[in-house]
Amino acid sequence: MANQTDKKTSNHSTPHPISANGEYSLATITFWLAFGTFVIGCSEFAAMGLLPYFAEDFGITENVAGHAISAYAIGVVVGAPLITILFSRLAQRTMLISMMVFYAVGNLLTAIAWSEWAMNVARFIAGLPHGAYFGIAMLFAADIAGKNKRAQAVSNVILGLAIANIIGVPSISGIGQLFGWRTGFFIISAFAMVTALMVWKTAPYRGPNPDAKPLTELKALKNKDVLLVLLMGAIGFGGMFSVYSYFSASYLNTTSAPEWGISATLLVYGIGVTLGNIIAGRYSEGRLLTSALAFQVLLGLSAAAYAASMGNPYLMAASLFFIGIGGGMVVPLQTRLMDVAGEAQTLAGAMNHAAFNTANALGPWLAGITLSAGYGYTSTGWVGLALAGGGVLVWTAIVLSTQATRLQTASVSE
Numbered sequence: 001m002a003n004q005t006d007k008k009t010s011n012h013s014t015p016h017p018i019s020a021n022g023e024y025s026l027a028t029i030t031f032w033l034a035f036g037t038f039v040i041g042c043s044e045f046a047a048m049g050l051l052p053y054f055a056e057d058f059g060i061t062e063n064v065a066g067h068a069i070s071a072y073a074i075g076v077v078v079g080a081p082l083i084t085i086l087f088s089r090l091a092q093r094t095m096l097i098s099m100m101v102f103y104a105v106g107n108l109l110t111a112i113a114w115s116e117w118a119m120n121v122a123r124f125i126a127g128l129p130h131g132a133y134f135g136i137a138m139l140f141a142a143d144i145a146g147k148n149k150r151a152q153a154v155s156n157v158i159l160g161l162a163i164a165n166i167i168g169v170p171s172i173s174g175i176g177q178l179f180g181w182r183t184g185f186f187i188i189s190a191f192a193m194v195t196a197l198m199v200w201k202t203a204p205y206r207g208p209n210p211d212a213k214p215l216t217e218l219k220a221l222k223n224k225d226v227l228l229v230l231l232m233g234a235i236g237f238g239g240m241f242s243v244y245s246y247f248s249a250s251y252l253n254t255t256s257a258p259e260w261g262i263s264a265t266l267l268v269y270g271i272g273v274t275l276g277n278i279i280a281g282r283y284s285e286g287r288l289l290t291s292a293l294a295f296q297v298l299l300g301l302s303a304a305a306y307a308a309s310m311g312n313p314y315l316m317a318a319s320l321f322f323i324g325i326g327g328g329m330v331v332p333l334q335t336r337l338m339d340v341a342g343e344a345q346t347l348a349g350a351m352n353h354a355a356f357n358t359a360n361a362l363g364p365w366l367a368g369i370t371l372s373a374g375y376g377y378t379s380t381g382w383v384g385l386a387l388a389g390g391g392v393l394v395w396t397a398i399v400l401s402t403q404a405t406r407l408q409t410a411s412v413s414e
Contacts, residue, residue, distance in 0.1 A: 032198045033137045034160035039191045041164025046172035046184055048245045053181040058116045062249045063368045071120040075127025076357035080350040083132040093203045095136050097196045099129035104192035111185035135350030154334050155281025162277040165270030170263040225340035228398045233333050233355035236296050236391015239303045239384030241363030250377035257313040265317040272324025280331035291332040293395050299326030300388025307381025
């Protein structure tokens with residue numbers, strides 16, 4: 001699978017690319033690919049942590065400010081297939097650099113937004129390159145690693161996203177509290193430009209992909225097995241975002257703990273995300289569906305624990321830690337897509353993050369409805385549990401579909 005994809009996407013270059021002059025190692029290239037996911041993670045999740053501050057700045061309620069988070073997610077959902085299909089014949093390095101420059105612009109516009117609507121538009125623009133970058137970067141890394149180490153390769157790239165939750169998001173949140181929320185997005189924009197520069201400098205240019213077939217990529221959207229995996233991510237992952245998006249507001253309104261505790265709790269959450277990512281990378285290969293179920297169940301139970309612990313900052317932090325571990329579900333789902341996407345590898349990879357950002361829109365939206373209905377911040381955790389339950393139902397459909405396919409294959413072979 002990986003080798004076939006490499007031929008499709010690398011213009012038949014060496015399977016272990018170093019820079020054109022041989023100076024940069026595979027580890028260096030992977031580092032900068034992961035740094036790109038670190039930047040994306042800082043922007044995506046820091047917006048949630050800074051929500052109370054830009055809501056106050058614009059004079060709007062936190063429920064209305066949550067539309068900026070949904071706008072970003074919608075940008076990802078729209079941009080992932082559109083960018084991947086329209087520019088599929090460009091060289092991968094060109095795509096990665098372009099996406100980071102575009103991301104820098106989107107976050108710069110966020111930093112200078114002058115109203116709620118300007119903020120929403122800026123976040124939509126920033127979300128457009130998110131899925132395409134992830135899809136290309138992870139596919140690139142998986143191709144290099146080879147078939148038996150795909151999950152580890154995907155994990156290495158996503159590790160940047162996990163580390164963002166340990167270092168980047170708490171730091172951006174703290175900076176936003178001290179110097180204003182706009183400062184954080186200026187920093188993120190600068191980091192995106194650094195990523196573009198370093199990918200240009202270290203990643204090999206392997207030429208355009210004349211064999212790319214956009215219509216072939218579209219077949220991914222007709223593949224039942226692909227759609228089920230995407231649906232599990234879109235629903236099951238929503239529980240994480242229903243909790244995380246309103247955590248800062250929940251913390252400020254239900255506890256008497258100091259404000260710096262927000263950054264500390266986000267750090268704890270980030271450690272959980274990193275641990276979940278590492279566990280998934282090491283143990284998911286060969287047991288993808290079992291691993292996905294385990295992470296999904298953990299996410300749902302942790303969301304319920306969060307609801308039950310509302311008002312206790314220590315128990316809320318512990319619950320967020322395990323919710324973060326549950327985020328490791330992205331690795332087995334991404335790898336599963338590589339197994340079932342056939343020739344539509346790039347689009348399937350990008351659409352996986354579109355699915356997770358559908359969850360990013362769905363979770364806060366549903367939680368916002370319960371808050372508006374007067375059910376209180378506890379309801380954000382119960383929404384998370386319900387969405388995780390939906391993810392388990394989709395997982396059941398995936399298993400049944402897989403078994404049916406095996407039986408059909410066995411019957412034909414006989």
